[in-house]
Amino acid sequence: MKLSRRIFQHLAVGAAVLTVLVALAEHGAWSQAARTIKIIVPAPPGGSTDLTARLMAEVIGRTQKLTMVVENRPGGGELVGAEAVSRAAPDGNTLLMTSNAILINTQVREANFHPVTSFEPICLLVESPPVLVVNAASPYRTLADLLNAARAKPGALTMASVGPMTAHHLGLVTLARAAKVDMTYVPYAGSNPALNAILGEHVTSVLAGSAIVEEQIKAGKLRGIAAAAAKRIESLPDVPTFAEAGFKDLEVDNWFGVVAPAKTPKATLSQLGGWFAAALQLPEVQAKLVVQGLYPIGLCGDDFGTLIRKRYDEYSREIREAHLKAE
Numbered sequence: 001m002k003l004s005r006r007i008f009q010h011l012a013v014g015a016a017v018l019t020v021l022v023a024l025a026e027h028g029a030w031s032q033a034a035r036t037i038k039i040i041v042p043a044p045p046g047g048s049t050d051l052t053a054r055l056m057a058e059v060i061g062r063t064q065k066l067t068m069v070v071e072n073r074p075g076g077g078e079l080v081g082a083e084a085v086s087r088a089a090p091d092g093n094t095l096l097m098t099s100n101a102i103l104i105n106t107q108v109r110e111a112n113f114h115p116v117t118s119f120e121p122i123c124l125l126v127e128s129p130p131v132l133v134v135n136a137a138s139p140y141r142t143l144a145d146l147l148n149a150a151r152a153k154p155g156a157l158t159m160a161s162v163g164p165m166t167a168h169h170l171g172l173v174t175l176a177r178a179a180k181v182d183m184t185y186v187p188y189a190g191s192n193p194a195l196n197a198i199l200g201e202h203v204t205s206v207l208a209g210s211a212i213v214e215e216q217i218k219a220g221k222l223r224g225i226a227a228a229a230a231k232r233i234e235s236l237p238d239v240p241t242f243a244e245a246g247f248k249d250l251e252v253d254n255w256f257g258v259v260a261p262a263k264t265p266k267a268t269l270s271q272l273g274g275w276f277a278a279a280l281q282l283p284e285v286q287a288k289l290v291v292q293g294l295y296p297i298g299l300c301g302d303d304f305g306t307l308i309r310k311r312y313d314e315y316s317r318e319i320r321e322a323h324l325k326a327e
Contacts, residue, residue, distance in 0.1 A: 035066050035067065035093065036066075036067040036068075036069060036093065037057075037066065037067065037068045037069075037092070037093055037094075037095065038068075038069050038070075038071055038093065038094050038095070039053045039056070039057055039068065039069070039070050039071070039095045039096075039097050039258070040070075040071050040072075040073055040081045040084060040085050040094065040095070040096050040097070041053045041070055041071070041072045041073070041074075041081065041097050042073055042074060042075075042078035042079070042080060042081025042082050042096070042097075042098065042102075043072065043074050043078060043081075043099075044072060044074045045072050048099075048126075048128055048209065048211065048256060048292065048294060049097055049098070049099055049256050050070070050072060050097075051292055051294070052097060052125055052126055052256045052289075052294065053070045053097035053258075054070050055285060055288055055289070056068075056097075056125065056258070056276060056279055057069065057070050059279045059282065059284075059285055060275045060276065060279050063275075063278075063279070064275055070097075076105075076109065077101065077105035077109060077165070078098065078099070078101055078102050078105055079102075079105055079106070079109060079111050081096065082096055082098060082102055082111075082113065082115070083111065083112050083113050085119070085259075085260075085261060086112075086113035086118040086119065086261060086262070087113075087261075088261050089261070090120075090260065090261040090262065090263040090264040090265070091264070091268070092260060092264055092265075092268035092269075092271075092272060094260075094261065095122070095258050095259065095260050095272070096119065096258065096259050096260070097256065097257075097258050098256070098257060098258070098259060099254070099255060099256050099257075100167050100253045100254070100255050100311060101166055101167060102115045103115050103308065103311055103312045103315050104165055104166060104167060104170065104315050104319070105165065107312075107315060107316055107319055108165050108319065108324070108325060109165075115308070115312060116308055116309055116312055117262060118261070118262050119259035119260065119261065119262055120259060120260045120261070120262055120263070120264045120269055120305075121257070121259055121269075121300075121301065121302070121304035121305040121308060122257070122258045122259055122260055122269060122272050122273050122276060122300065122301075122304070123257055123258055123273050123276040123277060123280075123298060123299065123300040123301075123304060124255055124256075124257035124297050124298075124299040124300070124304045124307065125255075125256055125257050125258065125276060125280060125296070125297065125298070126255065126256050126280075126289055126294040126295060126296055126297060127253070127254055127255040127256070127294070127295055127297055128209035128210055128211050128254045128255075128256075128293050128294050128295070129209070129210050129227055129228055129229040129233055129254065129295070130167075130168055130171065130207050130208060130209055130210070130227070130228045130252045130254050131207070131208065131209075131210050131213050131214075131217075131224050131226070131227045131228070131233070131236065131239060132205055132206070132207045132224070132225050132226040132227075132228075132242075133198060133205065133206055133207075133208070133213050133216075133217065133222045133223060133224050133225065134146065134198070134204065134205050134222070134223050134225060135198055135199065135201050135221070135222060135223070136220055136221050136222055136223050137201065138201075138204070138223065140204075140205075140223075140225065141223065141225070142225055142240075142245070143225045143226045143240075143242070143245040143246075144245065144246075145225075146204070146205060146225060147179045147181050150176075150179075150181035150182065150183050151180075151181050154181075154182035155182045155183070155184055156184075157183050157184070157204040157205070158183060158184045158185070158186050158203040158204045158205070159172045159175075159176070159183045159184070159185055159186070159203070159204065159205050159206075159207065160185070160186040160187070160188060160194050160197055160198065160203040160205065160206045160207075161185075161187070161188070161194060161206060161207045161208065162187070162188055162189070162190055162191050162194055162208070163185075163187035163188070164185070164187040164324075165319075165324065167252055167253050167254060167315075168207045168208070168252065168254070169185065169187065169324075170252075170315065170318050170319070170322075170324075171207055171228060171250065171251075171252030172185060172207055173185065173318070173322045173324065174250060174252075174318060174322075175242075175247065175250060177321075177322065178247055178249075178250065179247075183204070183205075186203050191208050191209065191212045192212070194206050194208055195208060195212055195213065195216070198222065199216065199221060199222070205225075207228075207252070209254055209293060210227070210233055210235070210236060210293045211292050211293020211294065212293070214235060214236060214293055217236060217239070224236055224238070224239035225239070225240075225245075226239070226240060226241065226242045226245050226247075227239045227240070227241050227242070228241070228242055228250065228251070228252035228254075229241055230243075235293075251314075253311060255297065256294070257299075257304060258272075258276060260272065269301070270301070273300040273301055276298075276300070277298050277300055280296045280297075280298045
């Protein structure tokens with residue numbers, strides 16, 4: 001995942017952000033007085049999307065002296081909450097905390113908005129690099145071991161993830177196609193059920209965010225055999241990357257970012273982007289995120305928009321080539 005570990009590469013806000021904020025304030029680009037900014041999370045409370053939104057809302061609300069609230073609107077593979085934001089007034093008062101899942105779900109489910117044209121990018125905030133794991137009792141110690149066994153027993157081994165039709169699902173399908181192996185995909189409604197399945201040896205392998213599997217790897221209950229990151233994850237130094245295992249072009253994004261309704265003024269987007277980017281620089285924020293297996297990125301504005309368009313097109317191609325459909 002080439003995006004991984006570019007931590008703070010795009011977070012050079014420092015004096016530049018302060019200059020932008022001062023200029024915006026002086027010219028009245030967006031008055032903070034008596035404002036309530038709502039961040040809609042299209043997922044249930046407790047997950048990475050929700051955690052990121054609540055941390056950002058608390059910090060920005062405190063540092064910018066304004067009111068920020070988080071509202072959970074789960075359902076439809078993130079489409080319910082996303083549609084609500086797409087229809088909101090483009091005034092910067094209603095934002096969407098989303099993930100790359102929306103770029104997939106809108107291609108396989110009916111949606112009344114477009115994930116690229118219905119929103120304005122603000123910032124990609126954090127990512128949680130996925131890790132492919134097997135049970136510690138498994139005979140497979142490396143990715144090569146797993147794939148060789150899959151070639152010897154076509155269809156007998158299973159690969160699981162939250163899904164179907166998620167970035168993790170597409171990642172596993174892409175891996176199987178690249179390795180020319182036949183493994184049976186098993187979808188789970190959430191990461192925790194998938195984790196329980198691999199701990200109970202009900203499936204052969206699971207691809208899940210590092211935050212989900214790290215504790216069990218360190219406890220010796222799971223074995224990490226490949227990480228979808230540009231370089232090894234600092235907290236899991238013994239887990240090689242997919243590139244090290246021979247799959248240098250395999251990218252499995254797992255990011256969370258914030259967008260606004262289309263036609264939100266550029267000055268408003270710049271101010272919001274400055275607030276989110278500045279919040280990511282705070283040591284207290286970095287510490288809270290990393291503990292949860294979330295790594296700050298800070299890819300904002302047009303750069304975030306470029307990534308969204310790129311990944312939307314790539315997912316479209318992967319879905320088409322693998323003949324995948326929503327279940």
